[in-house]
Amino acid sequence: KNEVEQSPQNLTAQEGEFITINCSYSVGISALHWLQQHPGGGIVSLFMLSSGKKKHGRLIATINIQEKHSSLHITASHPRDSAVYICAAFLQGAQKLVFGQGTRLTINP
Amino acid sequence: GAVVSQHPSWVICKSGTSVKIECRSLDFQATTMFWYRQFPKQSLMLMATSNEGSKATYEQGVEKDKFLINHASLTLSTLTVTSAHPEDSSFYICSASIGGGTGANVLTFGAGSRLTVL
Numbered sequence: 001k002n003e004v005e006q007s008p009q010n011l012t013a014q015e016g017e018f019i020t021i022n023c024s025y026s027v028g029i030s031a032l033h034w035l036q037q038h039p040g041g042g043i044v045s046l047f048m049l050s051s052g053k054k055k056h057g058r059l060i061a062t063i064n065i066q067e068k069h070s071s072l073h074i075t076a077s078h079p080r081d082s083a084v085y086i087c088a089a090f091l092q093g094a095q096k097l098v099f100g101q102g103t104r105l106t107i108n109p
Numbered sequence: 110g111a112v113v114s115q116h117p118s119w120v121i122c123k124s125g126t127s128v129k130i131e132c133r134s135l136d137f138q139a140t141t142m143f144w145y146r147q148f149p150k151q152s153l154m155l156m157a158t159s160n161e162g163s164k165a166t167y168e169q170g171v172e173k174d175k176f177l178i179n180h181a182s183l184t185l186s187t188l189t190v191t192s193a194h195p196e197d198s199s200f201y202i203c204s205a206s207i208g209g210g211t212g213a214n215v216l217t218f219g220a221g222s223r224l225t226v227l
Contacts, residue, residue: 031214033216035216035218040220041147041200041202041220041221041223042218042220042221043153043202043204043218043221044218045215045216045217045218048214048215048216086152086153088153096155096158096168097143097155097216098155099152099153099154099155100152101151101152102152
């Protein structure tokens with residue numbers, strides 16, 4: 001079992017819908033990253049969280065350390081949000097990043 | 110903002126040749142850089158952690174003699190795939206931690222290098 005699990009693996013929604021992507025991890029972490037990967041492969045770091053909640057534009061990321069769970073929300077989704085979203089946990093012990101499998105999001109106009 | 114430039118963005122080579130991929134931090138100093146590979150429809154896998162002025166730390170299962178990493182300066186890390194084989198065809202990505210340290214800081218990623226070995 002992977003130390004970092006994401007769900008769903010694929011998500012298709014209509015423009016304007018509220019999107020939630022979930023990430024669970026099974027080990028102690030120092031930080032959790034949410035990344036966005038576009039079809040060309042380039043990766044953009046969206047958030048780094050160690051506690052609580054962060055917001056940037058239409059994107060919101062939350063983390064619950066006790067429950068070992070993080071969520072990425074997109075409000076008023078738009079076709080340009082279509083991408084693969086990846087959560088990555090920085091493991092306390094191993095001092096390295098472990099990546100979830102990614103969630104392929106498609107927003108239809 | 111902090112930018113990591115990766116070059117080349119794609120490369121095709123013959124089996125048995127070596128390919129070098131460069132990763133440069135353009136407006137900050139990166140004491141630590143990370144190299145990942147990604148197979149189609151799979152997530153990223155950390156290959157190695159590149160430390161300026163010292164040997165890279167390789168993940169289990171990654172051949173250090175095949176994937177040579179050099180971090181000769183605070184702004185440049187290189188990954189050389191030696192004696193490339195078709196199974197080395199993959200998407201290679203580097204990243205750096207802004208503010209130094211390992212992965213507990215904000216990360217910035219290169220655009221990636223797609224290697225195809227014929």
